[in-house]
Amino acid sequence: MPTTPTKSKAEIVDVVVVGAGISGLAVTRGLLGAGKSVATVERRDRVGGRLLSPELDSGNGRVDLGATWFWPGEPRVLALTEELDLNIHQQHLDGDAIYHQPAGSQRLDGNPIDVHSYRFSDGAQSLAEAVAGVLPEGIVRLNASVEKVRGEGPFEVDVVDQTNGARTLLTADHIVLALPPALAVASIAFEPALPERLHGLAAMTPVWMGSTIKVVAHFERAFWRDAGLSGSAISHIGPMREIHDMSGPDGHPAALFGFVPNATPGPAPTEADIRHQLIELFGADAANPSQILIADWRDDPATSPEGVEALQAYQAFGHAAYQRPALGGRLHWSSTETAVISPGHIEGALASAERVIAEIVNSDLASTSLQGSPL
Ligand SMILES: Cc1cc2nc3c(=O)[nH]c(=O)nc-3n(C[C@H](O)[C@H](O)[C@H](O)COP(=O)(O)OP(=O)(O)OC[C@H]3O[C@@H](n4cnc5c(N)ncnc54)[C@H](O)[C@@H]3O)c2cc1C
Structure with missing residues (x-):
């Protein structure tokens, strides 16, 4: 008997975070703390992204x-290591x-x-593991790659399981791109396309150490x-x-x-x-x-888009266009490349996460206060 293709399961959350590197994990933790529902989607079979610490043989x-x-002079990293009781x-x-x-x-x-x-x-990967370890189970989905983002908010996000090809559909009010911008625009299809200048900026932004x-x-x-x-x-x-x-x-x-x-x-x-x-x-x-x-x-296709060596416009790091959400306040840029403070470093990844948490929490505060306004 011919098999019928599995239908996508649909799930509704407030925020989809793309990437469980240290930035995406910090965003996830902050938003959960603010009462949001979050699905954090990670292409690799592990958390940490560019924090990679294999065991020696x-x-x-x-x-x-x-x-x-x-x-x-990198207070965010120090504070997190102290809070999570990591050995340094x-x-x-x-x-x-x-x-x-x-x-x-x-x-x-x-x-x-x-x-x-x-x-x-x-x-260094132990930092990401420790953050992931304090999240409730089921928030971070490993081996799951975001392939397509449809709409301009709310978004429909197509996620593909890297182990069996199964597709999941997530619907969210906000999407956080917690991966290098150049990789985001090279590997995720946006429908409709992102505004041309924003796409162009992301495509030329180097991947730190990529x-x-x-x-x-x-x-x-x-x-x-x-x-x-x-x-x-x-x-x-x-x-x-x-x-x-x-x-x-x-x-x-x-x-x-x-x-x-x-x-x-x-x-x-x-x-x-x-x-x-x-x-x-x-x-x-x-x-x-x-x-x-x-x-x-x-x-490594989960870090570097093809031709990564040619990306040299380091002045794009922390660009003003990354400091505010796009698409009516619903698409957010996290990842160290978007940080104004310590771009490239772990500290920058945490600083960008802080900004994104504030963007999302404040956008909701703004809509709440509008709802309550006589206007
Ligand atoms: C060799 C090297 C040395 C470094 N040395 C230092 C150092 O000494 N000190 C320092 O502070 N910084 C250093 N860095 C930089 C530091 O690692 C980064 O600043 C930091 O880890 C970036 O975190 P991030 O969360 O912004 O991005 P990432 O860690 O890149 O996280 C992005 C995540 O997104 C995932 N992803 C990608 N595509 C998709 C998709 N389509 N769907 C779902 N998930 C996806 C990736 O798998 C990854 O987990 C170094 C980096 C490298 C590579």
């Missing part, structure tokens, strides 16, 4: 393939850095490369510290341009990490390339990392 802990640090530690700064150039490696006197910053001892390759090398011990080295290096040879210590508290688990420069054309470096560079910088002790992890963010 050795079982010794987690390392960061996305964000690593937050800095003094300071970036290791002690020891000498290395300068790597065609003439060879040069040991510097001290470490002019690293600055005072904080790390999440259980990986064209970066990040490499982590895990070692049995932080041998460079024994030699009085900080673990940091600047290299004009590559493949990694900058290298830093990524060890946990007191050096456990021991790890170094590096960035391959933004917009480097061609494939990601191989493990052999990484090993070779680490030996040049840190000597024979660096020959046998227990594990090398490589994340090529250019190739």
Whole structure:
């Protein structure tokens, strides 16, 4: 007997949040706290987006393939880590850095490369997991991709289950785009199309670190510290341009990490390339990392639209058009790229979330007061 295609289930909520990165999760939490009904739709099988902290094969802990640090002067991140009782530690700064150039490696006197910053001892992803952990069950839907947004508010939102292709229809008064604007307009169909200037702005807004390759090398011990080295290096040879210590508290688990420069054309470096560079910088002790992890963010379709390397108009970050909702106050821009404060950073993602929560709560206050007005 032929099977009939499954009919979409329809569900009505006040707000659909697209993306369960730290920004979308913070928006979700704030709106639930304000009494809204929210469905948060996440394309990946995990929360956190660009906060990505896999467990090491050795079982010794987690390392960061996305964000690593937050800095003094970023009060939102600090407040959230304190509220959620997350373990943090300071970036290791002690020891000498290395300068790597065609003439060879040069040991510097001290470490002019690293600055005072904080790390999440259980990986940056633990911040997103902790926020998701305080949300009621069923709010965040994983493996669910928003593919189409119809209408100009209320919206009909088509969600596709990434595991079985099943379609769900969500109806909402507000939609929050908590993903990089360029990815939103490249991967979600808007019917009718977004206003041309807004679409154009979103399409040209770079994805922070979206064209970066990040490499982590895990070692049995932080041998460079024994030699009085900080673990940091600047290299004009590559493949990694900058290298830093990524060890946990007191050096456990021991790890170094590096960035391959933004917009480097061609494939990601191989493990052999990484090993070779680490030996040049840190000597024979660096020959046998227990594990090398490589994340090529250019190739991750849940972060970077095709051609991400070409997006260089960083002046679009925090653009005025992102600071107010579009479509009669119903379509909202969250994500770090839209922030005025610390755009690109976790702090920026939280700042944009704060703005969006206020936009939605205040829009309802405005309509309530209009309803009550004699006019
Ligand atoms: C390599 C690297 C290093 C970094 N280092 C630092 C650092 O040291 N310090 C710092 O502060 N910041 C750093 N950052 C930046 C930081 O990670 C980001 O600012 C922050 O995580 C952005 O959060 P977000 O919620 O705005 O976006 P994202 O984390 O990108 O979240 C967007 C979410 O939307 C989901 N999504 C995408 N499309 C759809 C769809 N169609 N339907 C449903 N869901 C969808 C994605 O899967 C993702 O979960 C780094 C980033 C990278 C990649």
